[in-house]
Amino acid sequence: MPTPASTLTQPARATTRIVQLFRRGDHLLWISGGALALAVLLVAGLLLVVVRNALPAFWPFPVTAVDRADGAKLLGVVTATQSAYKGTPAQTQLRVGNRELTNADFIWVPTAQLTNFRTPADAVQIERQENGDFFGFLQRVEVKGLSVADGSAAWEKLLALQPGARALATQAKAIQLDGIGAINAKMQTAKLRLVSAQLRAGKNGAVDPALQATVDADLARLQAEYEKLRAESGALAAQAAETQAVFTTIGGEVKKIPLTAVVRAFRPNAMTTREKLAHYFSRAAEFVYGQPRESNTEGGVFPAIFGTVVMTILMSLVVTPFGVVAAFYLREYARQGLFVRLVRIAINNLAGVPSIVFGVFGLGFFVYFVGGGIDQIFFPEKTSLHLPTFGTGGILWASLTLALLTVPVVIVATEESIAAVPRGAREGSLALGASKFQTILNIVLPASVPGILTGVILAMARGAGEVAPLMITGVVKLAPDLPLDGSFPFVHLDRKFMHLGFHIFDMGFQPPNSEAAKPMVFTTTLLLITLVVLLNLFAIRLRDRLRRKYQASAF
């Protein structure tokens, strides 16, 4: 108390302060404030951990050469150190790469055994198409087995030839994917024509010989085309592979690497900060825009980003009208009574059902029952060859399952915003001779749009982060095609897709080389968080614009 003389002052006792705190009710303030602070701290901590682990993932750290006590020389990047604990001495973790030679990307060595740390300027780190990174020293560059550059000129030559070799390899791959893929699809169609003819003819009936002949001819022609393309692609690949870089490892082993396999070659110890930054952003861009490599532990996650966005949007498109219509019926048309109360309780409880239960339902109902039914009716010839179209997991079924999972959120939010529409506006409309439906459409619905969007935002946030139900309704580790592309009918709702959430799970727990995937787990997590935040920001902006439009004024 500021003025001890005041008659309002409590008698001075040891407990006075505490007693006063409780008497004024301030302890509640402290408890609630503390709880909020804790919540903020947790969120900040989570972001910090993710960002801290994700950001250095693409940085070119120096390559260290070091001697081990047993006489071996090691070359690699120091990735972690561990101080001595009880009986275990201090240890250092090195990423030494060269997996096909050493069988281990990462090794732990007792720090005491390591001497003579140095960072040779000419140490080369190669990010390879396969087998992870390579560490070594460049000797020469060969074309068709003949040296074209060696010594200090070799490095320049390698940098000059690498893009061309990569381009050739990409071209060969494109022929394989697009050209050969298209031929395969055509062959499939031709075969299916035969099968459907067979189905029509019945079990013992014979297929029209003319049809049989045309299909055979088609197949032969396609087969020839296929052989030609394959030869073409093979020739390109062989031509590209003629250019090789010859390295020696620090142990003195010679290793030839075709330039087609070199994704990036760099000398971290000789790089300036500007070059390092350029390297960092080039890898970050590849991560966002590129295709995954090495069972998803390297390269990019673009298909997963794309799949997540498309799935979330599809889900919102389904859940919004469905939830809104259901809420309007519950609030405006249904007779309020025991039954409606029970329905409401059921809806609220639906939000608490474990998501995998929805996944199982989606698998049983959407995939097997609805999808299987569609296949029976519309794709009998494929079904008879056990080739499901809709009768297997796909982006449509995954989106519908998530829509079901999130519909309670939309219903509850919509009901609340309908209830918040002022009675005056409703009565004003009805008093002008509007029907109930017109009033709902013209007055109640526009006024409750911001509330509805709040529900959709929450639903999107929940849906985008959900993984378990997707794993059994359509997500795969590696999808050959995106759910939207240039081939007719452009939107392929039956396709399987990739998803960032599943990608994280897959990278963190499945790959042969989980140590190398660690930073990618965090970068992908950061990306998933960013994506959810972006989707939400978009919806929040939309809501605020609408809210300003319908804002009620106090007079």
Add this chain to the structure above:
Amino acid sequence: MPAPVPLPAPLGAPLATPKPGEGVSAPADAVPPKIRVHSLDFFYGAKQALHSVTLDIPAKRATAFIGPSGCGKSTLLRCFNRMNDLVDGVRHTGRILVGGQDIHVPNLDVIELRKRVGMVFQKSNPFPKSIYENVAYGLRIAGVTHKAALDNVVEKSLHRAALWDEAKDRLHESALGLSGGQQQRLCIARAIAVEPDVILMDEPCSALDPIATAKVEDLIHELKKEFTIVIVTHNMQQAARCSDRTAFFYLGKLVEYAETRTIFMNPANPQTEAYVSGRFG
């Protein structure tokens, strides 16, 4: 008070103004009744809000309902356009005729009734739309899409509601940006845009300052040339100033109903006299 008379019940017949002197006892000034209420009892669930109310409201006149809070003025007013239908568990006995038509016959078109009987609420309730769209709302929901026709009606209604000069430059701005008094006049413009026969006003000035109130009162004087007006008010001066006839209600019963002059100068009932002179209520 006119004695209760047997009322005609033209079931399903179109709404029509009864011809003057159509066999019923006309009010003192011989104006034909627009609304006739006959022994109306009204219940909210078990609670009775109106007790056997019988009265005739003359066409093209302003009629005021006065009485202490909770006496059932709003309830009666909301019976005239059947807004009470929106409340769960209401029921009534007795009859209400608007323009000769019983409004409780089963096949009555409530939407048509509400177009004929417009309403202005105590708290102004413009829609969160532009001024133009507020006034055009009634026509739009009735299916009018012709732009020129809408423009025409909007301008005319705003003129009649004495709002045109203030609103003509901001027709397409939100109505929520208007002042309270302007909003209330906008609600009046919105009500008259659909050309009703009757306008019901439930304490239209209770949230307005004296100047805005005076504007609305002037408006009532203008409007009663074309419309039948029923106004609920707690303001005795207002009732005295702008109504032709006044009905005094107490505890759900119609205590006295006569020419406004009579109610204020020479009331027959001592309760009325006590209320209008401000000694209770």
